[in-house]
Every structure is written in C-alpha cells, then in structure tokens.
Amino acid sequence: MSASASAPDFQKTELIPVIAQDDATGDVLMLAYMNHEAYEETLKTGRVVYYSRSRKKLWRKGEESGNVQELKSLWFDCDADTLLVRVNQIGGAACHEGYRSCFFRKIDPTSGAISVVGSRVFDPQAVYGKK
Amino acid sequence: MSASASAPDFQKTELIPVIAQDDATGDVLMLAYMNHEAYEETLKTGRVVYYSRSRKKLWRKGEESGNVQELKSLWFDCDADTLLVRVNQIGGAACHEGYRSCFFRKIDPTSGAISVVGSRVFDPQAVYGKK
Numbered sequence: 001m002s003a004s005a006s007a008p009d010f011q012k013t014e015l016i017p018v019i020a021q022d023d024a025t026g027d028v029l030m031l032a033y034m035n036h037e038a039y040e041e042t043l044k045t046g047r048v049v050y051y052s053r054s055r056k057k058l059w060r061k062g063e064e065s066g067n068v069q070e071l072k073s074l075w076f077d078c079d080a081d082t083l084l085v086r087v088n089q090i091g092g093a094a095c096h097e098g099y100r101s102c103f104f105r106k107i108d109p110t111s112g113a114i115s116v117v118g119s120r121v122f123d124p125q126a127v128y129g130k131k
Numbered sequence: 132m133s134a135s136a137s138a139p140d141f142q143k144t145e146l147i148p149v150i151a152q153d154d155a156t157g158d159v160l161m162l163a164y165m166n167h168e169a170y171e172e173t174l175k176t177g178r179v180v181y182y183s184r185s186r187k188k189l190w191r192k193g194e195e196s197g198n199v200q201e202l203k204s205l206w207f208d209c210d211a212d213t214l215l216v217r218v219n220q221i222g223g224a225a226c227h228e229g230y231r232s233c234f235f236r237k238i239d240p241t242s243g244a245i246s247v248v249g250s251r252v253f254d255p256q257a258v259y260g261k262k
Contacts, residue, residue: 006245007238019150019159026157028150031213043240074240077233078226082162084234095209103206103215107138109174114137 009080010036015051016083020094022101023072023086029094030102032059034083046071048085065127067091093121096128140211141167146182147214151225153232154203154217160225161233163190165214177202179216196258198222224252227259 008016015033022029032050034042038058041049048069052059062068069087076083095102098120106115139147146164153160163181165173169189172180179200183190193199200218207214226233229251237246 007243017148017162019162021159028152028159028215031148031150031208043238043243046240071240074238075234076236076238077162078228078230078235079233082233084159097209099209102208102210102213104209105207107174107205107207109177109202109205112138112174 007080008039008076008083010039012081015053016081018048018050018083018085020048020069020089021084021086022089024088027101028103029087029089029100032061039083042071042085043074048087062090065091065096065122067093069094091122096124098122098124098127138211139170139207139214141170143212146184147212149179149181149214149216151179151200151220152215152217153220155219158232159234160218160220160231163192170214173202173216174205179218193221196222196227196253198224200225222253227255229253229255229258 010016015035018032018034020029021027033053035051038049038051048061048071050059050061068090070090072086072088074083074085093100095104099118100121104116104118106117141147146166149163149165151160152158164184166182169180169182179192179202181190181192199221201221203217203219205214205216224231226235230249231252235247235249237248
C-alpha cells in the first residue's frame with residue numbers, strides 16, 4: 001500500500017490487532033483487537049474500546065476494574081492492518097493479573113528460564129473477585 | 132492461565148503475533164508473526180526471525196535489506212499468546228517503506244486526518260529495487 005493510506009483497513013480483516021503503549025513511559029502494555037465499531041467508539045469517546053474475541057462483544061477496557069485507557073494518540077502501520085494506541089493507563093495496570101503490563105514474563109534465550117519482572121499493582125481477586 | 136506459564140503456547144495458535152520494540156528508544160517498530168520454528172531459531176541465533184503469512188515461509192528479518200534485528204530480550208504475555216521482542220534495529224529502520232517504525236501514520240481522532248510523522252531513513256527503491 002502507498003504512503004497515502006488514509007485509514008486502517010477493516011475490509012482486509014474484520015479484527016485488527018492493536019498494540020497499547022503507555023504514552024508516558026513507552027512501555028508496551030498489551031495486545032488486543034478492534035473491529036470497526038470498537039475503533040469508531042474509541043475515536044469518538046477518547047477511551048480505548050476493544051473487541052473481545054472470547055466474549056464476542058465490545059470490550060470497554062476498564063469497565064469492570066476501572067482501569068480505563070485514555071487515548072493519547074492513534075497510529076496505523078504501513079500495511080494498514082495493525083494499530084498502535086498510546087494511552088494514559090488509569091490505575092497504573094493494564095493486565096488483569098494486576099501487573100502494569102501484560103508482558104511481565106521474560107524468557108532467557110539460552111536456558112529458556114522464565115523470570116517475572118515487576119510487581120503487582122493490584123490484587124486481581126480484590127478487583128475481579130475469586131475465579 | 133497461571134503465573135507459572137513457562138512458554139508461549141504454539142498449541143493454542145500456530146502463529147503468534149510479535150511486537151518488536153526498539154530496546155534503546157522504546158519505540159514500537161512493527162508487528163509480525165512467529166511460528167514455533169521461527170521462535171526457536173530466534174532464541175538460538177539471537178536474530179529475530181518471523182513467519183511471513185504472505186510468503187508462507189520463515190522471514191529472516193533483514194535478509195534482503197540488511198536491517199536485521201538483534202534480540203535484546205524476549206517477553207510473553209499473560210495469555211501466552213503474544214510475544215514482545217526488544218531489539219537492536221540495525222540500519223535504524225524496521226519498515227520496508229524506509230521509516231524507522233512501521234507506525235509512521237498518525238490519525239487525528241476528531242477530524243480523521245492522517246499525518247506522516249518522521250522521515251525516511253532509507254529509500255526503498257534503492258534497497259529493494261523498483262516494484
């Protein structure tokens with residue numbers, strides 16, 4: 001596609017992957033998906049809305065935990081099939097496990113060992129109840 | 132999944148989305164995919180290898196342009212279905228259009244206007260030939 005691309009292409013694929021990045025720190029917080037409706041609502045409201053593939057419906061991020069994502073800027077890639085949202089993450093944690101970022105597990109390339117980096121910002125059981 | 136997850140889960144999905152982030156600047160460079168073979172080769176060689184969905188084969192990033200990605204660290208998310216690679220981007224540009232990042236188009240949420248942010252690091256025609 002040319003540099004004149006004018007929008008993410010929901011014709012090409014119904015669900016577009018969305019990278020959420022903390023606008024203040026640059027940390028990558030999570031990957032989720034938007035359909036066209038989620039995208040439109042995100043632009044309109046300034047709060048990030050995804051489409052939940054498991055629940056098959058709009059997912060207004062933070063609707064249960066209160067940890068909403070305020071949209072700071074929105075970008076799309078050269079193929080118009082991926083979005084990047086830079087956000088202000090309310091509550092300081094994007095991950096449902098209570099971590100700031102969903103990417104809190106690091107793999108050692110040589111040994112394959114996993115280390116957890118970072119600590120919990122909130123207790124998932126207190127926020128979501130026992131599961 | 133529990134906090135004891137030990138690896139990205141290629142059983143769940145054959146192709147796992149991979150976010151590439153510049154380790155020095157924190158810029159999100161691109162989104163691509165890995166299959167298990169690409170993942171194993173990335174760990175083994177320390178150079179990032181993707182799986183090209185269009186070409187249906189391993190894509191050793193930079194094999195044509197020389198702009199390889201040296202692996203600095205590797206992370207997986209709470210659902211074990213997305214990877215984050217922090218890289219040293221050789222050549223300073225990840226995008227085949229010559230930009231540092233594939234996310235060089237910004238959308239104004241109110242007007243929908245697109246602006247191109249950043250300038251080309253290389254001329255795609257000089258690197259890849261005319262297309």
